[in-house]
Amino acid sequence: MITLEVNGKKYEVEVNPDVPLLWVIREQLGLTGTKYGCGVAQCGSCTVHIDGKAQKSCQVKVKDAQGRKITTIEGIPDDHPVIKAWLSGNVPQCGYCQPGQVMTAIALLDEKPRPGDNDIDDHMSGVLCRCGTYQRIRRAIHKASAMIAAEGKQERRNPEQDKPKKKKTGSKKSKKSQKTKKTKKTKKTKTKGEQQ
Amino acid sequence: MNGIINMTRRDFLRTGVLLGGGLVLGFSLSPQRSSGETTTQSAHPFAPNAFIRVAPDETVTIIINKSEMGQGVYTALPMLIAEELSVDWKKVRIEAAPVAPEYNHTEWGNMQGTGGSSSIRSSWIQFRKAGAAARVMLITAAADLWQVEPQTCRAKRGFVINDATHKRLSYGQLVEKAALLTPPKDVELKQPEYFTVIGKPMRRVDARDKTNGKAVFGIDVKVPGMLTAIVARPPVFGGRVKSFNAEKTGAVPGVKAVVEIDSGIAVVADSFWSAKTGRDALEIQWDENTLSLPDTESLRKQYTGLAATEGAIARKEGDAVKAFSQAAKQISAGYEVPYLAHAPMETLNCCVDLSADRCDIWTGTQMQTADRDAAARATGLPHEQVKIHTTFLGGGFGRRANPWSDFVVEAVNVAKAVQRPVKTMWTREDDIKGGYYRPMWRDQISAGLDAEGKLISWQHTIVGQSIIAGTPFEQMLIRNGIDATSVEGAEDIPYSIDNILVSLHTTKIGVPVQWWRSVGHSHTAFVVETFIDEAAHAAGKNPYEFRSGLLTKYPRHKAVLELAAQKAGWGEQLKAGHGQGLAVHKAFSTYVAQVAEVSVDGNGAVRVHKVVCAVDCGRVVNPDIAKAQIESGIVFGLSAALFGTITFSNGRVDQNNFYDYPLLRMKDMPEIEVHIVKSEEQPTGVGEPGVPPVAPAVANAVFAVTGMRMRQLPMTPDIISGAAKKPHT
Numbered sequence: 057m058i059t060l061e062v063n064g065k066k067y068e069v070e071v072n073p074d075v076p077l078l079w080v081i082r083e084q085l086g087l088t089g090t091k092y093g094c095g096v097a098q099c100g101s102c103t104v105h106i107d108g109k110a111q112k113s114c115q116v117k118v119k120d121a122q123g124r125k126i127t128t129i130e131g132i133p134d135d136h137p138v139i140k141a142w143l144s145g146n147v148p149q150c151g152y153c154q155p156g157q158v159m160t161a162i163a164l165l166d167e168k169p170r171p172g173d174n175d176i177d178d179h180m181s182g183v184l185c186r187c188g189t190y191q192r193i194r195r196a197i198h199k200a201s202a203m204i205a206a207e208g209k210q211e212r213r214n215p216e217q218d219k220p221k222k223k224k225t226g227s228k229k230s231k232k233s234q235k236t237k238k239t240k241k242t243k244k245t246k247t248k249g250e251q252q
Numbered sequence: 253m254n255g256i257i258n259m260t261r262r263d264f265l266r267t268g269v270l271l272g273g274g275l276v277l278g279f280s281l282s283p284q285r286s287s288g289e290t291t292t293q294s295a296h297p298f299a300p301n302a303f304i305r306v307a308p309d310e311t312v313t314i315i316i317n318k319s320e321m322g323q324g325v326y327t328a329l330p331m332l333i334a335e336e337l338s339v340d341w342k343k344v345r346i347e348a349a350p351v352a353p354e355y356n357h358t359e360w361g362n363m364q365g366t367g368g369s370s371s372i373r374s375s376w377i378q379f380r381k382a383g384a385a386a387r388v389m390l391i392t393a394a395a396d397l398w399q400v401e402p403q404t405c406r407a408k409r410g411f412v413i414n415d416a417t418h419k420r421l422s423y424g425q426l427v428e429k430a431a432l433l434t435p436p437k438d439v440e441l442k443q444p445e446y447f448t449v450i451g452k453p454m455r456r457v458d459a460r461d462k463t464n465g466k467a468v469f470g471i472d473v474k475v476p477g478m479l480t481a482i483v484a485r486p487p488v489f490g491g492r493v494k495s496f497n498a499e500k501t502g503a504v505p506g507v508k509a510v511v512e513i514d515s516g517i518a519v520v521a522d523s524f525w526s527a528k529t530g531r532d533a534l535e536i537q538w539d540e541n542t543l544s545l546p547d548t549e550s551l552r553k554q555y556t557g558l559a560a561t562e563g564a565i566a567r568k569e570g571d572a573v574k575a576f577s578q579a580a581k582q583i584s585a586g587y588e589v590p591y592l593a594h595a596p597m598e599t600l601n602c603c604v605d606l607s608a609d610r611c612d613i614w615t616g617t618q619m620q621t622a623d624r625d626a627a628a629r630a631t632g633l634p635h636e637q638v639k640i641h642t643t644f645l646g647g648g649f650g651r652r653a654n655p656w657s658d659f660v661v662e663a664v665n666v667a668k669a670v671q672r673p674v675k676t677m678w679t680r681e682d683d684i685k686g687g688y689y690r691p692m693w694r695d696q697i698s699a700g701l702d703a704e705g706k707l708i709s710w711q712h713t714i715v716g717q718s719i720i721a722g723t724p725f726e727q728m729l730i731r732n733g734i735d736a737t738s739v740e741g742a743e744d745i746p747y748s749i750d751n752i753l754v755s756l757h758t759t760k761i762g763v764p765v766q767w768w769r770s771v772g773h774s775h776t777a778f779v780v781e782t783f784i785d786e787a788a789h790a791a792g793k794n795p796y797e798f799r800s801g802l803l804t805k806y807p808r809h810k811a812v813l814e815l816a817a818q819k820a821g822w823g824e825q826l827k828a829g830h831g832q833g834l835a836v837h838k839a840f841s842t843y844v845a846q847v848a849e850v851s852v853d854g855n856g857a858v859r860v861h862k863v864v865c866a867v868d869c870g871r872v873v874n875p876d877i878a879k880a881q882i883e884s885g886i887v888f889g890l891s892a893a894l895f896g897t898i899t900f901s902n903g904r905v906d907q908n909n910f911y912d913y914p915l916l917r918m919k920d921m922p923e924i925e926v927h928i929v930k931s932e933e934q935p936t937g938v939g940e941p942g943v944p945p946v947a948p949a950v951a952n953a954v955f956a957v958t959g960m961r962m963r964q965l966p967m968t969p970d971i972i973s974g975a976a977k978k979p980h981t
Contacts, residue, residue, distance in 0.1 A: 089465020151462025188887020
């Protein structure tokens with residue numbers, strides 16, 4: 057029996073411990089946003105976060121993912137700045153690689169909140185897009201970066217917004233506070249990961 | 253309109269079954285609905301035609317008969333209906349059409365399908381008329397209720413409004429009444445000056461689900477009780493199973509069955525990994541006794557020999573041979589481009605649930621009718637008992653339009669053998685080695701110039717396989733022994749030359765070939781546009797001015813050429829070590845010119861810094877999607893220009909996966925600028941026409957930097973350093 061923690065949820069799966077995590081996520085857990093593209097770490101469609109770091113799940117044996125915090129595309133909230141930047145830039149075409157692109161971009165921004173084009177080249181070149189959406193991905197990463205920076209400023213100005221206030225109705229404000237919470241959550245996960 | 257909800261798999265499967273299997277994928281554009289919610293059918297919808305259903309709850313379901321493979325048809329085609337029907341975009345749902353005659357392609361005969369950059373062009377009137385008919389009926393229904401003249405009423409965003417009385421009724425309220433009316437025989441369409449939707453860069457309706465991972469592709473389909481199959485196919489095309497030993501495979505946990513089918517040995521298991529591990533453990537003796545095993549080196553020799561002789565005539569004007577012999581200056585060159593795999597990011601797959609009287613097929617396909625018919629033949633079921641459920645396609649590029657329905661028939665055969673719902677999946681290696689490639693081509697070309705540098709002779713011989721021979725498209729596309737797709741872009745060159753001879757040798761090689769994004773243009777544009785560049789240099793003229801001077805009869809070519817040159821700053825000072833090249837080409841009735849800026853490093857590696865592109869595709873329905881498609885075509889073309897090649901050694905494909913069949917990556921990505929010519933002409937395609945000009949534009953830029961002519965793709969460092977030693981023949 058393998059125990060996995062995916063998107064904050066615990067799963068127990070009966071599976072061959074040597075199976076790549078990718079297939080367990082897709083077939084056992086039914087989280088099909090993580091895609092198969094090559095099986096040999098060449099395309100990045102299968103990228104997930106393990107302890108906050110982007111990893112190609114086709115290369116991780118499921119037994120090695122035990123005790124670690126796994127995040128798949130399904131664990132990324134729809135109001136995440138990267139998702140929002142992707143939508144406003146009309147990035148996807150066939151869309152198959154995009155979850156892997158998004159997961160890789162989020163990990164990049166966690167590590168380098170203000171990436172330059174060279175950083176984007178370095179981090180994103182492991183994820184193939186046959187439709188060639190790279191230019192839009194690059195722009196969306198810059199945009200998400202700016203959004204995150206703006207949120208950070210907002211956060212510093214209104215630290216009390218961080219405190220959970222349930223049933224807040226002012227839609228704009230509550231959205232922002234949610235965002236802040238989520239950003240913090242991701243960071244927290246990462247810190248934990250680094251400690252391990 | 254930024255919400256899009258997929259039904260969950262279970263839901264859509266259930267709905268599909270309940271509704272008779274017609275509807276695979278239904279999603280609402282309304283962000284309010286939760287993703288788990290089943291999109292149920294209203295009891296009495298108003299369905300004026302096959303493309304629209306309006307329900308009492310105000311939802312407008314638009315049924316799309318084209319496959320969404322990234323090109324944006326799920327957004328652009330509904331825009332055509334929305335323009336005429338005036339809907340509240342948030343109330344729109346999209347459904348993939350089942351196979352039925354009313355969903356046939358308007359230009360392909362009795363066939364539903366997606367390809368040839370034809371979706372907008374071929375649906376432009378059909379979809380607008382569908383929307384207009386629905387509008388007329390809803391207005392008539394309201395006018396009847398109010399007892400006023402229909403002319404006094406108008407439709408706006410889901411309501412019919414009478415301005416005199418200020419009365420309004422929603423479409424949902426009018427459904428019952430409208431459903432009783434007879435659809436009008438003909439309807440008047442909006443005049444373009446009143447368009448409010450067409451021409452707007454509306455966001456893709458599928459963007460959210462494709463970004464957050466909810467979009468359901470074929471590979472994501474799950475049917476209760478489903479197994480997964482992986483097939484061991486022969487190492488050479490035309491090979492057969494001689495004998496096999498599945499003992500080790502049977503010992504792999506999770507493997508349920510090993511079955512021999514027409515195309516090889518299928519290992520069926522409870523998961524992908526078990527099936528793959530099981531397949532790897534198979535011991536198979538193959539019968540490789542095929543007529544001749546393809547080998548790239550011998551093909552090169554064979555093709556070169558053929559290219560030296562005249563083939564079947566595709567175009568003949570004047571006497572090109574004589575004019576060449578009298579020319580003051582003669583140039584000639586041989587070109588070669590390799591076989592190419594489509595390599596969509598989603599590898600092929602197909603899920604089949606077969607019972608005694610029904611066959612349900614879930615797959616991302618570009619050719620629904622052909623697949624249904626092939627499945628009917630394979631199962632022995634009547635056509636109407638075979639249901640095709642079209643999912644999102646994780647890329648198509650032509651591969652998912654297989655005239656023999658290879659990946660569907662194989663999956664049906666597996667399901668037949670195991671009598672369980674089964675999803676047959678292809679690994680990346682299966683995909684790369686699986687055939688149906690863009691053919692390898694060998695071209696021989698020569699040109700003669702007179703003493704003033706005027707082009708007086710053009711002779712072009714093409715050698716390669718026909719992708720059309722043996723397909724249902726043969727009657728339409730092969731005339732007098734010439735496959736139109738082999739010579740497109742070569743026999744119709746726009747340049748004014750008095751003496752032209754274009755001929756074709758169609759070879760028969762045991763390699764399955766197929767259309768590959770931009771089809772024949774993917775090689776002819778490279779040859780024609782690099783050679784015309786060479787002719788310009790031979791004439792001592794600027795390649796831009798040389799082309800422009802020869803385009804007197806083709807103003808749309810000329811206009812895009814001028815626009816691209818102007819936007820790219822053609823001829824202006826560039827960074828040291830950089831060079832520019834240009835190309836102009838018409839494909840699928842769309843005119844495209846590109847200027848590439850490149851540099852070449854000491855090892856011969858080409859770096860493409862920028863591509864400026866001008867496009868004339870007639871009236872544009874969604875300019876942002878059109879731009880995205882052109883960007884996409886450029887990247888697709890660059891992967892082929894710089895990296896792509898499929899070669900054979902003793903009948904075996906040499907490549908395996910992305911490490912030896914590389915695609916362009918972020919680090920290789922140039923800046924791309926797309927400029928669309930404002931036009932009121934009929935809309936034409938954008939999915940493919942961005943591909944052809946980029947290889948020649950880059951090759952011409954490499955010449956500008958290095959003085960070396962590129963006559964071979966891909967332009968790898970080896971070829972570039974080798975090209976330096978070759979004389980220009």
